[in-house]
Amino acid sequence: MSKKRGLNIEEKRTRMLEIFFETKDVFQLKDIEKIAPKEKGITAMSVKEVLQSLVDDGMVDTDRIGSSNYFWAFPSKALHARKRKLEEFKNQFSEYSRKKEILQESIEKSKIGRQDTAERAALIQELAALRQKKDQLKAEIDKYKECDPDVVEDIRQANKVAKEAANRWTDNIFVVKSWAKRKFGFEDSKINKTFGIPEDFDYID
Structure with a gap:
């Protein structure tokens, strides 16, 4: 039992x-x-x-x-106490519903600009290529730094060209970020996260 x-x-x-x-x-x-x-x-x-x-x-x-x-x-x-308690719960429910709507609007707003576009893909691909080129040139310079001065100078010139190109694209990216901040009110950190831009992204010295 x-x-x-x-x-x-x-x-x-x-x-x-x-x-x-x-x-x-x-x-x-x-x-x-x-x-x-x-x-x-x-x-x-x-x-x-x-x-x-x-x-x-x-x-x-x-x-x-x-x-x-x-x-x-x-x-x-007791009836009065229950009615008061019910009113408190209704007020809390209304407040939580309002907060939920605000959060939902914020989520929808944050989705703007995250869509995959051909322009965004091209920028990311170009940026990755320039970074790779920069790393290759740096490795070459390190490899030949004690070799023939002419070879080193050629490499340095090529590095300078790549650096200028990278900085031009860096400038373009900063322009796009500035536009996004003005247009949608996004913060730098949100833009960087959305487009895969490192927090320490900057011009190449």
């Missing part, structure tokens, strides 16, 4: 409210601790915690008279 399932916190709260609603009486904690386990199946050790949660939510009233605390609750009070 399966073990009987215990009450969850909401079930305990509901049953404890029934004590007040059915009797329409005022109780001390010791009274509730006797009634709740016997009539509503609420374990004695959880009575104080459940009662305090109802007080915290404004569903049960309490007052101290002399050295004793008294508790009471009426259906109209």
Whole structure:
């Protein structure tokens, strides 16, 4: 035979409210601790915690008279508390919905300019080729730096041409970035990430 399932916190709260609603009486904690386990199946050790949660939510009233605390609750009070709680949840839902719409608009806006185009592909390919050429020329210079001065000079001239070409394309890329920032309000970091441009991208010295 399966073990009987215990009450969850909401079930305990509901049953404890029934004590007040059915009797329409005022109780001390010791009274509730006797009634709740016997009539509503609420374990004695959880009575104080459940009662305090109802007080915290404004569903049960309490007052101290002399050295004793008294508790009471009426259906109209509970209904008002539930309506207030429902209104709070509705306001929170409305606020979260508004934030979701703002985020969705931001996502859609961020997609602008990310479309793959022939121009973008050409720029990326040209940039990669120039970087590769630069690395090759640097390696050649390092290889022949102690060799014939004429050979070294030829390599340096070729490197200069490649450097000027790379800087022209760098200038073009900066122009495109400047246009994107003015047109769409994008930040440098977002443009760099979108087009695969390194953060330290700059002219070649």
